[in-house]
Amino acid sequence: MQTIYILWLRQIKRYFRSKTRIAGSLGQPxxxxxxxxxxxxPIYQKAGGGNYIQFLTPGIISMGILFTAVFSGIEIxxxxxxxxxxxxxxxPVSRLKIMVGRTLGGGTVAVIQGLIIFIISLxxxxxxxxxxxxxxSFIFMALIAFFFTALGTAIASVLEDMQSFQLIMNFLLMxxxxxxxxxxxxxxxxxxxxxxxxxxxxxxxxxxxxxxxVNGAHxxxxxxxxxxxxxxxxxxxxxxxxxxxxxx
Amino acid sequence: MIKVENLTKKFGxxxxxxxxxxxxxxxxxxxxxxxxxxxxxxxxxxxxxLLKPTSGRVLINGNDPVREQNxxxxxxxxxxxxxxLDDELTARENMEFHGVLYDxxxxxxxxxxxxxxxxxxxxxxxxxxxxxxxxGMKRRLEVARGLVHHPKILFLDEPxxxxxxxxxxxxxxxxxxxxxEEKMTVFFTTHxxxxxxxxxxxxxxxxxxxxxxxxxxxxxxQQTKTTSLEEAFLAFTGKTIREExxxxxxxxxxxxxxxxx
Numbered sequence: 383m384q385t386i387y388i389l390w391l392r393q394i395k396r397y398f399r400s401k402t403r404i405a406g407s408l409g410q411p412x413x414x415x416x417x418x419x420x421x422x423x424p425i426y427q428k429a430g431g432g433n434y435i436q437f438l439t440p441g442i443i444s445m446g447i448l449f450t451a452v453f454s455g456i457e458i459x460x461x462x463x464x465x466x467x468x469x470x471x472x473x474p475v476s477r478l479k480i481m482v483g484r485t486l487g488g489g490t491v492a493v494i495q496g497l498i499i500f501i502i503s504l505x506x507x508x509x510x511x512x513x514x515x516x517x518x519s520f521i522f523m524a525l526i527a528f529f530f531t532a533l534g535t536a537i538a539s540v541l542e543d544m545q546s547f548q549l550i551m552n553f554l555l556m557x558x559x560x561x562x563x564x565x566x567x568x569x570x571x572x573x574x575x576x577x578x579x580x581x582x583x584x585x586x587x588x589x590x591x592x593x594x595x596v597n598g599a600h601x602x603x604x605x606x607x608x609x610x611x612x613x614x615x616x617x618x619x620x621x622x623x624x625x626x627x628x629x630x
Numbered sequence: 631m632i633k634v635e636n637l638t639k640k641f642g643x644x645x646x647x648x649x650x651x652x653x654x655x656x657x658x659x660x661x662x663x664x665x666x667x668x669x670x671x672x673x674x675x676x677x678x679x680l681l682k683p684t685s686g687r688v689l690i691n692g693n694d695p696v697r698e699q700n701x702x703x704x705x706x707x708x709x710x711x712x713x714x715l716d717d718e719l720t721a722r723e724n725m726e727f728h729g730v731l732y733d734x735x736x737x738x739x740x741x742x743x744x745x746x747x748x749x750x751x752x753x754x755x756x757x758x759x760x761x762x763x764x765x766g767m768k769r770r771l772e773v774a775r776g777l778v779h780h781p782k783i784l785f786l787d788e789p790x791x792x793x794x795x796x797x798x799x800x801x802x803x804x805x806x807x808x809x810x811e812e813k814m815t816v817f818f819t820t821h822x823x824x825x826x827x828x829x830x831x832x833x834x835x836x837x838x839x840x841x842x843x844x845x846x847x848x849x850x851x852q853q854t855k856t857t858s859l860e861e862a863f864l865a866f867t868g869k870t871i872r873e874e875x876x877x878x879x880x881x882x883x884x885x886x887x888x889x890x891x
Contacts, residue, residue: 384733385730388730392716392723392727395718395719395723396716396718396719399759400718464713464717465710465712465714465715466714466715468680468710469710469714469715469728470731471680472678472679472680472703472706472708473703473728473731474699474700474701474703474704474731474732475700475731476700629681629682630675630680
C-alpha cells in the first residue's frame with residue numbers, strides 16, 4: 383500500500399510543481415470551449431439543439447482529461463530516457479504495484495485537470511442541471527482518467543522514445559477526440575461515423591458525463607458505466623503485463 | 631557474494647557478453663574494467679535483474695536474479711551510469727521515495743536519510759529540487775540514495791565520471807570506509823585506471839564481451855611487465871579505439887527506437 387501511495391504522491395507533487403504545464407494543458411480545451419462554444423452557438427440554437435455551451439462542456443472536460451491522462455501514461459518514456467524508471471525497476475516491488483501506483487497518480491492528476499475545466503466552464507456560462515448526479519459525473523471523470531492513463535502506460539511500455547509521440551498525437555488522440563461525440567450529437571450521423579463513434583471508448587465517457595451533467599445520454603448511463611469499467615480493467619491487466627516485461 | 635558462470639547475452643546476432651565467469655567474495659572491492667562497449671553495463675544490467683541473460687548462471691548473495699528477483703533486489707544498491715534521480719523532487723524526497731520502495735521502517739528511514747545526507751554534505755540542500763544541483767552533487771546524492779536500505783552489495787557503474795578530484799576522493803573515502811566497517815561488497819566499473827589501482831582488491835578485464843584476465847592489480851602489472859595499471863590495461867586490450875565495436879549496439883538501439891521488442 384505504501385509503495386502505491388509514494389508512487390501516487392510523486393505524480394501529484396510533480397503536477398503541482400510544474401505550473402506552466404498546468405496552464406499549458408488548459409489552453410487548448412479552453413480555446414475550443416470558447417471558440418466553438420460561442421462560434422457555433424447561434425447555428426446550434428437555430429437548428430433547434432438548444433444551448434451549445436451546455437452541450438459542448440462535457441465534451442471539452444472529457445478532452446482535457448483524455449489528453450492529460452494519456453500524457454501521464456506516456457511520461458514513462460520520459461522516465462526511461464532520464465533514467466528514473468531504472469531506480470523504480472531495481473527496487474524489490476512488484477511491477478503491478480508500480481503500474482497501479484503510476485496509473486492512480488496520473489489518473490488523479492487528469493481528474494484535477496478535468497475539475498479545473500469544469501470550474502472555468504461555470505464562469506463561461508455552463509450550468510449543470512442535475513446536482514444530485516454531480517457525484518456520478520465525477521465518477522465518470524475518474525473512469526475516463528484511469529482508462530486513458532492505463533492506456534498511455536501500456537503504449538509507453540512498448541515505445542522506446544519520444545519520436546513516436548507525434549504518431550500517437552495524430553493517429554490516436556485526435557481521432558479519439560473528434561470522433562467521440564464531444565463536439566456533435568451522435569444522433570442521425572452517417573453510418574460509418576456512427577460505427578466508429580460506438581467503438582471509441584471516449585464516446586462512452588463523454589456520453590456518461592453529458593448524461594449526468596445535462597441529461598441526454600445517447601447510449602444510456604448504465605451502458606456507459608459498464609463499458610468504461612470493463613475496458614479499464616482489461617487495459618490495466620494488459621498494461622500490467624506489458625509493463626512487467628520492460629527491460630532496460 | 632557474486633557468482634557468475636558462463637554468462638552470455640545476445641542482442642540478435644550481436645554478442646554483448648560472451649561466456650563470462652567470475653566471482654566476488656564478501657567484503658571485496660571488485661573493479662570491472664574494459665573499453666567502451668566491452669559489455670560492462672550489459673553485465674551489470676543482468677546482475678541487477680534489469681535484463682534477462684541469454685544463457686549462463688548468476689548468483690547474487692545466493693539468489694538467482696531471474697527467478698528470485700525480489701530477494702536479489704533487496705540485497706544490492708546501485709549507482710547507474712546515467713543519472714536516475716527525479717529532478718522535480720527534492721534531495722530528501724528522492725531518498726524518501728527510495729526508502730519506501732525498499733520497505734525501510736519510517737523511524738529508521740528518517741535517521742538514515744539524515745545521516746547519509748550529512749555524510750555526502752547535502753544536508754543543507756535537502757529541500758532543494760534536484761534539478762538545481764550540479765553534476766557532482768547529483769552523483770553524491772545517488773550514492774547516498776543507493777545506501778538507504780543498507781545493501782550487502784553496492785554496484786557502481788562509472789560512479790566518478792565527470793567529477794573533479796575533490797569529489798572523487800570524497801566519494802571513494804566514504805565507500806572504502808563502508809566496505810571496511812560494514813563488510814559491504816563493492817562492484818564497480820571505471821575508466822580511471824589509477825582509481826581502480828588504488829581502490830580495488832580484485833580486477834577483471836572484459837573486452838568484446840569476454841573476460842580476458844582476472845587478478846589483483848599487482849598480478850596484472852607483473853603479468854604484463856608494466857609499472858602502472860593503465861599500461862597493463864592497454865597491454866591486455868590493445869590500443870585501437872573501439873568505435874566499431876559499439877556500432878552494432880547503437881544500430882540496434884536505433885532500430886529499437888520505435889518498437890521495443
